[in-house]
Amino acid sequence: xxxxxxxxxxxxxxxxxxxxxxxxxxxxxxxxxxxxxxxxxxxxxxxxxxxxxxxxxxxxxxxxxxxxxxxxxxxxxxxxxx
Amino acid sequence: xxxxxxxxxxxxxxxxxxxxxxxxxxxxxxxxxxxxxxxxxxxxxxxxxxxxxxxxxxxxxxxxxxxxxxxxxxxxxxxxxxxxxxxxxxxxxxxxxxxxxxxxxxxxxxxxxxxxxxxxxxxxxxxxxxxxxxxxxxxxxxxxxxxxxxxxxxxxxxxxxxxxxxxxxxxxxxxxxxxxxxxxxxxxxxxxxxxxxxxxxxxxxxxxxxxxxxxxx
Numbered sequence: 001x002x003x004x005x006x007x008x009x010x011x012x013x014x015x016x017x018x019x020x021x022x023x024x025x026x027x028x029x030x031x032x033x034x035x036x037x038x039x040x041x042x043x044x045x046x047x048x049x050x051x052x053x054x055x056x057x058x059x060x061x062x063x064x065x066x067x068x069x070x071x072x073x074x075x076x077x078x079x080x081x082x
Numbered sequence: 083x084x085x086x087x088x089x090x091x092x093x094x095x096x097x098x099x100x101x102x103x104x105x106x107x108x109x110x111x112x113x114x115x116x117x118x119x120x121x122x123x124x125x126x127x128x129x130x131x132x133x134x135x136x137x138x139x140x141x142x143x144x145x146x147x148x149x150x151x152x153x154x155x156x157x158x159x160x161x162x163x164x165x166x167x168x169x170x171x172x173x174x175x176x177x178x179x180x181x182x183x184x185x186x187x188x189x190x191x192x193x194x195x196x197x198x199x200x201x202x203x204x205x206x207x208x209x210x211x212x213x214x215x216x217x218x219x220x221x222x223x224x225x226x227x228x229x230x231x232x233x234x235x236x237x238x239x240x241x242x243x244x245x246x247x248x249x250x251x252x253x254x255x256x257x258x259x260x261x262x263x264x265x266x267x268x269x270x271x272x273x274x275x276x277x278x279x280x281x282x283x284x285x286x287x288x289x290x291x292x293x294x295x296x297x298x299x
Binding site: 013014015016017018019020026042045046047048049050051052053054056057058059061062063064065066068069070072073076077080 | 096097098125128129132133136137140141153154157158161162165233234236237238239242257258261262263264267282285286289290292293296297299
Protein backbone atom coordinates (compact mmCIF):
# COMPACT_ATOMS: atom_id res chain seq x y z
CA UNK A 1 0.00 0.00 0.00
CA UNK A 2 1.41 3.36 -1.04
CA UNK A 3 0.89 6.21 1.39
CA UNK A 4 -0.14 8.58 -1.41
CA UNK A 5 -2.73 6.36 -3.06
CA UNK A 6 -6.25 7.33 -1.87
CA UNK A 7 -7.95 4.29 -3.46
CA UNK A 8 -5.59 1.88 -1.75
CA UNK A 9 -5.98 3.70 1.54
CA UNK A 10 -9.78 3.63 1.36
CA UNK A 11 -9.79 -0.08 0.50
CA UNK A 12 -7.97 -0.82 3.75
CA UNK A 13 -9.74 1.55 6.11
CA UNK A 14 -12.14 -1.02 7.53
CA UNK A 15 -9.27 -3.39 8.28
CA UNK A 16 -7.38 -0.46 9.76
CA UNK A 17 -10.23 0.42 12.11
CA UNK A 18 -10.48 -3.21 13.20
CA UNK A 19 -6.78 -3.45 13.95
CA UNK A 20 -6.11 -6.06 11.31
CA UNK A 21 -3.24 -4.33 9.53
CA UNK A 22 0.48 -4.53 10.15
CA UNK A 23 2.06 -1.60 11.95
CA UNK A 24 3.73 -0.35 8.77
CA UNK A 25 0.38 -0.29 6.96
CA UNK A 26 -1.23 1.59 9.87
CA UNK A 27 1.59 4.12 9.72
CA UNK A 28 1.05 4.57 5.99
CA UNK A 29 -2.66 5.27 6.48
CA UNK A 30 -2.06 7.67 9.34
CA UNK A 31 0.66 9.48 7.38
CA UNK A 32 -1.64 9.75 4.36
CA UNK A 33 -4.56 11.07 6.43
CA UNK A 34 -2.41 13.79 7.93
CA UNK A 35 -1.97 15.15 4.42
CA UNK A 36 -5.29 14.18 2.80
CA UNK A 37 -8.40 15.83 4.25
CA UNK A 38 -10.69 13.70 2.11
CA UNK A 39 -9.41 10.36 3.44
CA UNK A 40 -9.16 11.75 6.96
CA UNK A 41 -12.83 12.70 6.69
CA UNK A 42 -13.77 9.19 5.55
CA UNK A 43 -11.88 7.64 8.46
CA UNK A 44 -13.57 10.01 10.91
CA UNK A 45 -16.97 9.31 9.34
CA UNK A 46 -16.54 5.55 9.52
CA UNK A 47 -15.37 5.77 13.11
CA UNK A 48 -18.48 7.85 13.91
CA UNK A 49 -20.75 5.37 12.10
CA UNK A 50 -19.31 2.37 13.90
CA UNK A 51 -19.67 4.26 17.16
CA UNK A 52 -23.36 4.94 16.51
CA UNK A 53 -24.02 1.27 15.76
CA UNK A 54 -22.15 0.04 18.82
CA UNK A 55 -23.83 2.59 21.04
CA UNK A 56 -27.25 1.42 19.87
CA UNK A 57 -26.25 -2.22 20.24
CA UNK A 58 -25.14 -1.77 23.82
CA UNK A 59 -28.19 0.21 24.91
CA UNK A 60 -30.56 -1.73 27.17
CA UNK A 61 -33.77 -2.80 25.50
CA UNK A 62 -36.94 -0.92 26.41
CA UNK A 63 -38.42 -1.74 29.81
CA UNK A 64 -41.55 -3.20 28.27
CA UNK A 65 -39.49 -5.78 26.35
CA UNK A 66 -37.32 -6.65 29.34
CA UNK A 67 -40.38 -7.00 31.55
CA UNK A 68 -41.91 -9.51 29.14
CA UNK A 69 -38.66 -11.45 28.98
CA UNK A 70 -38.32 -11.49 32.76
CA UNK A 71 -41.88 -12.73 33.15
CA UNK A 72 -41.22 -15.57 30.70
CA UNK A 73 -38.08 -16.60 32.60
CA UNK A 74 -39.90 -16.68 35.93
CA UNK A 75 -42.74 -18.69 34.43
CA UNK A 76 -40.41 -21.24 32.81
CA UNK A 77 -38.27 -21.75 35.91
CA UNK A 78 -41.39 -22.09 38.09
CA UNK A 79 -42.78 -24.74 35.72
CA UNK A 80 -39.51 -26.68 35.72
CA UNK A 81 -39.25 -26.50 39.49
CA UNK A 82 -42.75 -27.89 40.12
CA UNK B 83 12.61 -7.22 21.01
CA UNK B 84 10.81 -4.33 22.65
CA UNK B 85 10.23 -2.71 19.27
CA UNK B 86 8.89 -5.99 17.93
CA UNK B 87 6.44 -6.27 20.82
CA UNK B 88 5.20 -2.75 20.25
CA UNK B 89 4.62 -3.52 16.59
CA UNK B 90 2.58 -6.61 17.46
CA UNK B 91 0.53 -4.67 19.99
CA UNK B 92 -0.21 -1.94 17.48
CA UNK B 93 -1.28 -4.47 14.88
CA UNK B 94 -3.78 -6.05 17.24
CA UNK B 95 -5.28 -2.84 18.58
CA UNK B 96 -8.42 -1.50 17.02
CA UNK B 97 -8.26 2.10 15.85
CA UNK B 98 -11.66 2.78 17.32
CA UNK B 99 -12.25 4.50 20.64
CA UNK B 100 -11.70 2.40 23.80
CA UNK B 101 -15.46 2.11 24.34
CA UNK B 102 -15.79 0.68 20.85
CA UNK B 103 -12.92 -1.72 21.39
CA UNK B 104 -14.58 -4.19 23.75
CA UNK B 105 -13.07 -7.45 22.59
CA UNK B 106 -15.11 -10.39 21.50
CA UNK B 107 -12.81 -12.66 23.53
CA UNK B 108 -13.88 -10.94 26.74
CA UNK B 109 -17.53 -11.33 25.91
CA UNK B 110 -17.08 -14.99 24.98
CA UNK B 111 -15.30 -15.66 28.28
CA UNK B 112 -17.98 -13.87 30.31
CA UNK B 113 -20.73 -15.73 28.52
CA UNK B 114 -18.97 -19.09 28.96
CA UNK B 115 -18.57 -18.42 32.68
CA UNK B 116 -22.28 -17.70 32.96
CA UNK B 117 -23.09 -20.89 31.05
CA UNK B 118 -20.93 -22.98 33.39
CA UNK B 119 -22.57 -21.43 36.43
CA UNK B 120 -26.04 -22.01 35.03
CA UNK B 121 -25.22 -25.61 34.11
CA UNK B 122 -23.98 -26.15 37.67
CA UNK B 123 -27.36 -25.11 39.06
CA UNK B 124 -26.82 -21.40 39.75
CA UNK B 125 -30.36 -20.02 39.41
CA UNK B 126 -29.24 -16.40 39.13
CA UNK B 127 -26.84 -17.29 36.30
CA UNK B 128 -29.60 -19.24 34.57
CA UNK B 129 -31.97 -16.29 34.82
CA UNK B 130 -29.37 -13.90 33.39
CA UNK B 131 -28.57 -16.27 30.55
CA UNK B 132 -32.23 -16.76 29.67
CA UNK B 133 -32.72 -12.99 29.70
CA UNK B 134 -29.75 -12.51 27.40
CA UNK B 135 -31.03 -15.18 25.02
CA UNK B 136 -34.39 -13.45 24.73
CA UNK B 137 -32.82 -10.03 24.27
CA UNK B 138 -30.65 -11.36 21.44
CA UNK B 139 -33.76 -12.90 19.90
CA UNK B 140 -35.69 -9.65 20.08
CA UNK B 141 -32.88 -7.54 18.64
CA UNK B 142 -32.28 -9.99 15.80
CA UNK B 143 -35.95 -10.26 14.95
CA UNK B 144 -36.47 -6.50 15.02
CA UNK B 145 -33.24 -5.25 13.48
CA UNK B 146 -32.33 -7.93 10.95
CA UNK B 147 -35.71 -9.25 9.90
CA UNK B 148 -37.82 -6.18 10.63
CA UNK B 149 -40.55 -8.31 12.12
CA UNK B 150 -41.27 -6.85 15.53
CA UNK B 151 -44.55 -8.75 15.68
CA UNK B 152 -42.62 -12.05 15.41
CA UNK B 153 -40.27 -11.09 18.18
CA UNK B 154 -42.27 -12.58 21.04
CA UNK B 155 -42.37 -15.97 19.32
CA UNK B 156 -38.65 -15.82 18.54
CA UNK B 157 -37.93 -14.83 22.14
CA UNK B 158 -39.99 -17.73 23.48
CA UNK B 159 -38.20 -20.16 21.17
CA UNK B 160 -34.79 -18.83 22.28
CA UNK B 161 -35.86 -19.13 25.92
CA UNK B 162 -36.89 -22.79 25.67
CA UNK B 163 -34.00 -23.88 23.44
CA UNK B 164 -31.44 -22.15 25.66
CA UNK B 165 -32.88 -23.77 28.78
CA UNK B 166 -32.68 -27.22 27.18
CA UNK B 167 -29.23 -26.54 25.68
CA UNK B 168 -27.66 -25.50 28.98
CA UNK B 169 -28.47 -28.91 30.46
CA UNK B 170 -26.33 -30.72 27.91
CA UNK B 171 -23.76 -28.16 26.83
CA UNK B 172 -20.17 -29.40 26.44
CA UNK B 173 -18.38 -26.36 25.07
CA UNK B 174 -19.55 -23.21 26.86
CA UNK B 175 -17.22 -21.09 24.72
CA UNK B 176 -19.37 -21.96 21.71
CA UNK B 177 -22.63 -20.91 23.38
CA UNK B 178 -22.71 -17.46 21.79
CA UNK B 179 -22.41 -18.69 18.24
CA UNK B 180 -24.92 -21.47 19.02
CA UNK B 181 -27.41 -18.86 20.30
CA UNK B 182 -27.08 -16.54 17.31
CA UNK B 183 -27.33 -19.44 14.86
CA UNK B 184 -30.40 -20.73 16.66
CA UNK B 185 -32.10 -17.33 16.64
CA UNK B 186 -31.17 -16.76 13.01
CA UNK B 187 -32.62 -20.14 12.01
CA UNK B 188 -35.81 -19.48 13.98
CA UNK B 189 -36.26 -16.14 12.22
CA UNK B 190 -35.71 -17.79 8.84
CA UNK B 191 -38.20 -20.55 9.62
CA UNK B 192 -40.83 -18.05 10.76
CA UNK B 193 -40.51 -16.16 7.52
CA UNK B 194 -40.79 -19.34 5.47
CA UNK B 195 -43.96 -20.25 7.33
CA UNK B 196 -45.63 -17.00 6.37
CA UNK B 197 -47.81 -18.34 3.60
CA UNK B 198 -49.24 -14.91 2.90
CA UNK B 199 -45.86 -13.22 2.63
CA UNK B 200 -44.54 -12.24 -0.81
CA UNK B 201 -41.79 -14.59 -1.88
CA UNK B 202 -39.30 -11.74 -2.27
CA UNK B 203 -39.36 -11.28 1.51
CA UNK B 204 -38.49 -14.87 2.34
CA UNK B 205 -34.73 -14.62 2.58
CA UNK B 206 -32.66 -12.44 4.85
CA UNK B 207 -29.55 -13.65 3.06
CA UNK B 208 -30.20 -11.69 -0.10
CA UNK B 209 -28.15 -8.65 -0.90
CA UNK B 210 -29.00 -5.50 -2.80
CA UNK B 211 -27.94 -3.41 -5.73
CA UNK B 212 -25.62 -1.33 -3.62
CA UNK B 213 -23.69 -4.46 -2.73
CA UNK B 214 -22.25 -4.76 -6.21
CA UNK B 215 -22.22 -8.53 -5.88
CA UNK B 216 -25.19 -9.42 -8.03
CA UNK B 217 -27.84 -9.57 -5.32
CA UNK B 218 -31.34 -8.22 -5.62
CA UNK B 219 -32.80 -5.52 -3.41
CA UNK B 220 -35.12 -6.80 -0.71
CA UNK B 221 -37.41 -4.65 1.34
CA UNK B 222 -38.40 -5.54 4.85
CA UNK B 223 -41.66 -5.12 6.63
CA UNK B 224 -41.99 -1.81 8.40
CA UNK B 225 -41.00 -2.44 12.01
CA UNK B 226 -43.32 0.37 13.00
CA UNK B 227 -46.15 -2.16 12.76
CA UNK B 228 -44.82 -3.98 15.80
CA UNK B 229 -46.16 -3.83 19.34
CA UNK B 230 -43.32 -1.78 20.85
CA UNK B 231 -42.94 0.83 18.15
CA UNK B 232 -42.52 3.92 20.28
CA UNK B 233 -40.15 2.27 22.71
CA UNK B 234 -38.05 0.74 19.94
CA UNK B 235 -37.84 4.04 18.05
CA UNK B 236 -36.57 5.69 21.19
CA UNK B 237 -34.10 2.88 21.74
CA UNK B 238 -32.60 2.78 18.26
CA UNK B 239 -33.08 6.27 16.86
CA UNK B 240 -35.02 6.96 13.71
CA UNK B 241 -32.04 7.77 11.48
CA UNK B 242 -30.06 4.67 12.41
CA UNK B 243 -33.13 2.49 12.03
CA UNK B 244 -33.79 3.91 8.56
CA UNK B 245 -30.15 3.49 7.56
CA UNK B 246 -30.11 -0.14 8.69
CA UNK B 247 -33.36 -0.81 6.89
CA UNK B 248 -31.92 0.59 3.66
CA UNK B 249 -29.00 -1.84 3.76
CA UNK B 250 -29.12 -5.03 1.72
CA UNK B 251 -30.34 -7.70 4.18
CA UNK B 252 -27.15 -9.73 4.06
CA UNK B 253 -25.17 -6.60 4.92
CA UNK B 254 -27.64 -5.72 7.67
CA UNK B 255 -27.07 -9.07 9.35
CA UNK B 256 -23.28 -8.61 9.24
CA UNK B 257 -23.55 -5.09 10.70
CA UNK B 258 -25.92 -6.34 13.38
CA UNK B 259 -23.70 -9.24 14.44
CA UNK B 260 -20.34 -7.49 14.13
CA UNK B 261 -21.05 -3.90 15.16
CA UNK B 262 -24.10 -4.07 17.35
CA UNK B 263 -23.65 -7.45 19.03
CA UNK B 264 -19.87 -7.37 19.15
CA UNK B 265 -19.19 -10.78 17.58
CA UNK B 266 -15.76 -11.36 16.08
CA UNK B 267 -15.31 -11.86 12.36
CA UNK B 268 -14.80 -15.58 12.99
CA UNK B 269 -18.00 -15.81 15.05
CA UNK B 270 -19.97 -13.95 12.38
CA UNK B 271 -18.64 -16.36 9.74
CA UNK B 272 -19.77 -19.32 11.84
CA UNK B 273 -23.23 -17.88 12.46
CA UNK B 274 -23.88 -16.87 8.85
CA UNK B 275 -22.07 -19.73 7.13
CA UNK B 276 -19.99 -17.47 4.90
CA UNK B 277 -16.22 -17.08 4.81
CA UNK B 278 -14.36 -14.65 7.05
CA UNK B 279 -13.11 -12.87 3.94
CA UNK B 280 -16.69 -12.41 2.77
CA UNK B 281 -17.72 -11.12 6.20
CA UNK B 282 -14.97 -8.49 6.01
CA UNK B 283 -15.91 -7.49 2.47
CA UNK B 284 -19.59 -7.08 3.32
CA UNK B 285 -18.80 -5.20 6.52
CA UNK B 286 -16.49 -2.83 4.66
CA UNK B 287 -19.16 -2.08 2.05
CA UNK B 288 -21.92 -1.80 4.64
CA UNK B 289 -19.91 0.65 6.70
CA UNK B 290 -19.43 2.80 3.62
CA UNK B 291 -23.16 2.84 2.89
CA UNK B 292 -24.02 3.62 6.50
CA UNK B 293 -21.44 6.41 6.64
CA UNK B 294 -23.14 8.19 3.75
CA UNK B 295 -26.53 7.82 5.44
CA UNK B 296 -25.36 8.88 8.89
CA UNK B 297 -22.61 11.42 8.31
CA UNK B 298 -24.73 14.31 9.62
CA UNK B 299 -26.11 12.47 12.65
